[in-house]
Amino acid sequence: MIEVAGAPVSFGVFDLGGSAGGQLPGADEVCSTLSAHGYTGVDLGPLGFLGRGAGLRERLSRYGLSLAGGWIDLPFSDPSAFPASLPVLAEALDIFGEGRAENHELLPLPTLADSGSELRRAHPGGHPDVALDSQGWDTLARNVAVAAAMVRDRGFEPTFHHHACTYVETPEEIDRFLDSTDVGLTLDTGHLILAGGDPVEGLQRWGSRINHVHIKDARVDVLRGVVEGKGGMRDVWAGKAFVPLGQGDLEVDTFMAGLIGGGYEGWLVVEQDTIPAPGDDPGLIEQHHAINRNVLRKWIP
Template sequence: MIGVAGAPVSFGVFDLGATAGGRLPGPDEVCAVLNKHGYTGIDLGPVGFLGRDGELRSRLKQHGLSLAGGWIDLPFTDDDAFAAAVPSLTAALDVFEEASDGVQGHPPLPTLADSGSDRRRANPGGGPDVALDDGGWATLARNVAAAARLVRDRGFEPTFHHHACTHVETPDEIERFLDLTDVGLTLDTGHLILGGGDPVESLGLWGERINHVHIKDARADVLRAVVRDKGDMRDVWAGKAFVPLGDGDLDVEGFMDGLVRTGYDGWLVLEQDSIPQPDDDPDLADKHHAINRNVLRKWIP
């Protein structure tokens, strides 16, 4: 059975935070909104946001939520930088263990991602001139394998998130990644659209490797404008490229029908990445989470 989770990033809780004057909610407010609208899981968000150890487990239990996953980006294309970043992976896995103690159901998946580079961040959408060469791919694959071993040694199964402004962004890069590794794929519908892919088609291409899903709707016109103007991911978020399900260019019906047909059995994490603005309706995140969960009830009551 598919579990539906939410994520702190949909409330603006991530590394970029809010625009000056924008309001960020605390962990109990985020969890309460998700519980209110029938979500059963939550993404970790920034390490420590949901608490640690007993506080973390108590908060999840209080709101009827399980940990679904958690973002861990690492500099996979630089051996020295990767070695220096391994302690951050270890620290995140400590939190996964704390959150999972005694929890039944779908286990959380540590969600690995590449950190990208200045060149990739300056060129959302990718392209041949910013792609890795064979040596770069070999380095990335070797370090992903090392990270996957660390994750599996702690009793979890890793997943890998293709992401805008990183070295695994376009459909060709995702194909190359899958050829070179044994790690499952987090399919993110919004980032795939930005990278030039088709989320519905991707289910037929990569369905057997997909072990985690981030569903978000996206306005292709905003994404194309950012790519054209050489913007960055903050421009994507600030431009409100990610919108409630049904308000963008994702074929929600086709994607969800296809996902169910694959027999997918795992977490579906609803993400609507946002940067809160000072003049936002204070109930905007609550309203959007209600809309998004209601759209998904056709497939996941």
């Protein structure tokens, strides 16, 4: 069984707050758009964005949505900063517990990610001179084990996102991560393309470990321009590198055929990370959500 979810980041990069540019929607606008176009799940977004406790459960129920996952970045490779970050993970797990739908077959997956560093953020796509050494990998693996145990103690299964501008980004770093841990992988098509990987090959390479999928289409020319120009992730988002499914360089049909043919079961989270700009067509984001869901109906009615 595969279910299709959406994510607040497709409406705007909320982590940028007021510096994002255009108007960011509220939780009800996000949920109503997803519900109207046939999505059955939603990612958590910033902690508390969808509400807490009974308010969270009521909002999800009202729109017919279940929690699919939620990104939680922690400084896994920093031995001093990591212990201090664990309250953030604990709060996120509280929210997952509050929003958990007991009658829904698919549980949300707390989506762990590395926080990266200033150096990595200056080199999206990865850089051989800005990478973990053996000691760094040992530290990361130990700390991931601690976080994974916290997740499992709450009745959830963790997944790990290979994220741009972090120490687990390139195909080689993903290999090293999977060899060093027992945690499943969130395969993100757009971030893998940015890191020089091939999502179709990634399904074959890591299929047995993939327990969560973020699907986004991407324009390779924009991504290459950012990397060659030594830009950052804001340049990726503002440059509209991530586009509706079928309008970029992701081989959507080949990818979906491989995903389903490989027996994947779980959440398929549509992400089209964007920064709304002043003057953007106010209906554009809803149009994109309709396009993305309609493209996937060929595979997941």
